[in-house]
Amino acid sequence: MKKIVLSLILRFFTYIFIFTNFIYFLSTTKNSNFIPSNFFMTTYENKYSNNAVAKVGTFITDNNDNIEETIINFIQNVFSIRNQSFISGNVEELYNFYDINQTFSAYSLKHEFKRIAYLRDWASERNITFKNIESNLTLKDLKIKDGLYSLILLEEYKIDYFYNDNPEESNTFAIQLVHNLELKNNNTSFVINKDYYEDYFKSGLNKYDFNLTEKNIPTPKNRIKIFNFNIEDNPISSENYNRLKAVNYANKYSGISFASIDENNMNYSMYVSGDENSANFISQCLSDKNEGGGLKQDKDWSYIITKSNKVKASSSWIKNEDLLDYLLKSNKGKLVYSGDLENLTNIKIAMGDLIIFKTNSHIDGIGIITGFDSNNYPLINTNSINTYKAPFDLGFGGTDTNFYILSIIN
Numbered sequence: 428m429k430k431i432v433l434s435l436i437l438r439f440f441t442y443i444f445i446f447t448n449f450i451y452f453l454s455t456t457k458n459s460n461f462i463p464s465n466f467f468m469t470t471y472e473n474k475y476s477n478n479a480v481a482k483v484g485t486f487i488t489d490n491n492d493n494i495e496e497t498i499i500n501f502i503q504n505v506f507s508i509r510n511q512s513f514i515s516g517n518v519e520e521l522y523n524f525y526d527i528n529q530t531f532s533a534y535s536l537k538h539e540f541k542r543i544a545y546l547r548d549w550a551s552e553r554n555i556t557f558k559n560i561e562s563n564l565t566l567k568d569l570k571i572k573d574g575l576y577s578l579i580l581l582e583e584y585k586i587d588y589f590y591n592d593n594p595e596e597s598n599t600f601a602i603q604l605v606h607n608l609e610l611k612n613n614n615t616s617f618v619i620n621k622d623y624y625e626d627y628f629k630s631g632l633n634k635y636d637f638n639l640t641e642k643n644i645p646t647p648k649n650r651i652k653i654f655n656f657n658i659e660d661n662p663i664s665s666e667n668y669n670r671l672k673a674v675n676y677a678n679k680y681s682g683i684s685f686a687s688i689d690e691n692n693m694n695y696s697m698y699v700s701g702d703e704n705s706a707n708f709i710s711q712c713l714s715d716k717n718e719g720g721g722l723k724q725d726k727d728w729s730y731i732i733t734k735s736n737k738v739k740a741s742s743s744w745i746k747n748e749d750l751l752d753y754l755l756k757s758n759k760g761k762l763v764y765s766g767d768l769e770n771l772t773n774i775k776i777a778m779g780d781l782i783i784f785k786t787n788s789h790i791d792g793i794g795i796i797t798g799f800d801s802n803n804y805p806l807i808n809t810n811s812i813n814t815y816k817a818p819f820d821l822g823f824g825g826t827d828t829n830f831y832i833l834s835i836i837n
Contacts, residue, residue, distance in 0.1 A: 531620060541636075541637070559587040563583045584604070653772075657776070713835065763832050783831035
């Protein structure tokens with residue numbers, strides 16, 4: 428009997444010891460693997476936390492205490508020359524910053540040539556002239572190893588343009604890109620080893636190719652495409668949907684710095700996977716009851732933050748195809764156009780409506796109409812790649828792209 432009692436007492440204290448050490452382990456572990464990560468994030472720092480890089484400011488080198496500033500100045504110079512190439516078509520100076528004998532570097536330069544050609548062609552077809560293009564840069568992460576500098580860089584570029592038949596009125600839009608750059612030190616400066624990023628223009632670039640002997644990228648004599656839209660200048664809001672507030676929300680949380688007075692100018696919850704934040708952002712614009720459109724959520728279209736700070740969202744909230752299907756089936760949206768760009772004319776649209784871009788069976792993006800430029804051209808905000816009042820078809824010029832215009836029903 429005594430042996431049994433002693434055995435029980437020993438077992439009891441053993442359990443106490445194990446439990447106490449377990450609690451101590453949890454209390455001293457900052458990033459416990461037992462805690463599941465949410466699939467929504469609120470800041471850029473969170474969004475890129477999966478990248479194996481050190482935070483900016485942690486590196487101090489023997490040769491250069493201002494390496495971050497040196498890198499920013501170098502890239503700012505490269506992008507300024509590239510931005511001028513969008514306007515002039517001259518690309519000769521860009522060769523100074525790439526090693527075209529190295530595969531990844533050559534690929535990156537060729538991609539810049541494609542973007543320059545596409546944007547110049549697009550402007551020619553719309554009878555547009557670019558007045559000014561400038562880039563603002565933010566260095567987010569940096570890693571230095573074996574003479575290579577790997578960094579994550581945010582580029583927010585702003586484009587001013589006017590229509591050639593109305594040069595007095597200027598228009599502005601902005602796009603933000605996330606660059607994964609690798610630089611190599613060549614003693615006096617840097618060379619770009621690679622520059623990869625999710626490109627807003629990507630679906631319009633397939634028809635271009637270059638052999639990296641070009642010095643100028645000319646603007647072809649494209650015919651001017653005329654789009655006539657039936658614009659509602661003062662769209663009516665209702666108790667169900669406040670169009671003006673939905674637009675203001677889309678502008679405030681566009682992720683573009685000059686569009687918002689808030690320091691934290693990202694929408695309050697960002698979906699981790701880039702493309703699928705498109706639907707999440709639109710859902711928030713339409714539904715937010717405090718700042719957004721106030722369109723009511725229901726069991727099929729919902730987003731909640733639980734008391735434990737976890738997020739629950741329906742598939743129709745975060746998936747493009749499901750969001751479109753939900754808005755149509757719930758009669759919250761009405762399809763007013765479906766087809767290609769050539770036949771898109773004389774369509775009735777208003778601020779707060781949606782434009783959806785679809786290639787084959789895949790929706791590439793959803794934008795909310797946030798205004799019209801000086802030629803009544805619809806402007807949209809998206810958030811898979813952050814954009815602010817971008818011309819609606821910019822980057823979606825592929826011949827296999829279909830456009831859906833969805834009017835949100837008040």
